[in-house]
Amino acid sequence: MFDKIIELIKQEYSGDQSVNLHQPHFGGNEKKYLLDTIDSGFVSSVGEYVNLFEDLLAKKLNVKHAIATVNGTAALHVSYLVAGVEPGDEVITQAMTFVATANSIKYCGAEPIFLDICRESLSLCPLKLESFLKNNTYTGSDGYCYNKVSQRRIKACVPMHTFGLPGHIDEIVEICAKYNLIVVEDAAESLMSQYKGHYTGTIAKLGVFSFNGNKIITTGGGGAIVTNCDKIAKLAKHLTTTAKINSGYESFHDEIGYNYRLPNLNAALGLAQLEQIDLFVEKKRSLATRYKKLFETMDAYNFVSEMDNTESNYWLNAVICRDFDSRQEFLRSLNQNKILVRPVWKLLNSLEIYKHCQTGDLSNAEDLQNRIVNIPSSVV
Ligand SMILES: Cc1ncc(COP(=O)(O)O)c(C=O)c1O
The missing domain is CATH 3.40.640.10 (Type I PLP-dependent aspartate aminotransferase-like (Major domain))
Known part of the structure; x- marks a missing residue:
């Protein structure tokens, strides 16, 4: 199920070593x-x-x-x-x-x-x-x-x-x-x-x-x-x-x-x-295009794309999983293959330090917090 994702990521970041979520690229002065x-x-x-x-x-x-x-x-x-x-x-x-x-x-x-x-x-x-x-x-x-x-x-x-x-x-x-x-x-x-x-x-x-x-x-x-x-x-x-x-x-x-x-x-x-920076953005947008194409073939995992009228730098690519279980499966499988993938932050209002704060209706955030995963996005 995850073979194609693992293959693409290993190809992008060539080799058997572990793949980080994001690391700096030093190629200039x-x-x-x-x-x-x-x-x-x-x-x-x-x-x-x-x-x-x-x-x-x-x-x-x-x-x-x-x-x-x-x-x-x-x-x-x-x-x-x-x-x-x-x-x-x-x-x-x-x-x-x-x-x-x-x-x-x-x-x-x-x-x-x-x-x-x-x-x-x-x-x-x-x-x-x-x-x-x-x-x-x-x-x-x-x-x-x-x-x-x-x-x-x-x-x-x-x-x-x-x-x-x-x-x-x-x-x-x-x-x-x-x-x-x-x-x-x-x-x-x-x-x-x-x-x-x-x-x-x-x-x-x-x-x-x-x-x-x-x-x-x-x-x-x-x-x-x-x-x-x-x-x-x-x-x-x-x-x-x-x-x-x-x-x-x-x-x-x-x-x-x-x-x-x-x-x-x-x-x-x-x-x-x-x-x-222009080269970095170009490379990131090009990686996002490849991710997008791959995830289009998967029902349970949706790649997060930029909205109309916007151009994202695609700093950190993200996938929305169908539900919590499919997220856990995704996290387990890729991390076991030495590909670092990570769930999104916990909602701030759920942290002890911010529990007392006023909130509005958080239905989107509450639903998505259990389904978003970030995937490797370094410039290569
Ligand atoms: C959304 C957001 N705000 C603020 C910061 C804080 O930046 P810094 O780590 O440079 O203090 C970060 C990142 O680390 C961030 O992702």
Whole structure:
């Protein structure tokens, strides 16, 4: 039953060794740039590679500003702060996402509200979002959106483009505008994915990327905030660089900032990686096409494809199994053949740390959490 899948994966990742879910691919100037930073002595928070990395990232994404950070979680944290999230506020996100999306809400002293995903995009469902806002909120005299149950202000909304597949970001931005919510796109997984010709992360007011070792490009550890708004970019840069003000020979700090700037050493690696991103996307899309063709022949396993009007970077390919048992069979069989396949994250509202949080109707997420499996997706 699984022979054809195992054969295809072994063919793609040639050989008898175990196949990882995702590993980095170093095929460009990585060593050259890394040695260059060591020779220059600028390995830390100051150096030309950070600026070059930020400039190339902004250029590639066709966005005005990119601010590089130590990781994607730090980028999310600062994005929420510049979006104006304050202690006691609430922030809407999806129940099916990596834990960092919600943890960084808590770092701000705010509480997440978990809503459902769409079956087709696996990202935040605009219909469920609109219905939640319509039925559960009111507009306060200050013009902000308030939760009828908790009486707290809802300040922002964070859709996440799951596995690189762009969600319905246009509709989400439009709905949130009606309710005075700032949208932060968690595009950690979707670098260079497109929605109606625009890159994910650049459509809402703020977008966030991760360059962790398992992402489409890596800086070792790293992340970035992107925005077209000058004011937001200035504040984000300030907060990620310890809120430092240079004054003649001296410097001081005018608020509590964070030491979140990406080191030059990591940026050197990132620049070399970013130079290859078009090739990486091409290879990933081509692998996805082969997976799609194979899974078309199987009733119990559906390959997750991009929606119309979108182009996914297919960072991490996914299959929806018919039911829990067929998922278990899939996991067992491939892992026994040294092919690492993994079930999707547990829904965040089911974790002890988030059990107390408000949720909407989660019927899609609850059904899919027992059926989604990620399959090997490294660039080869
Ligand atoms: C959806 C999502 N958000 C945020 C993050 C956090 O990024 P990082 O690991 O770089 O902190 C990740 C990945 O790790 C992620 O997948």
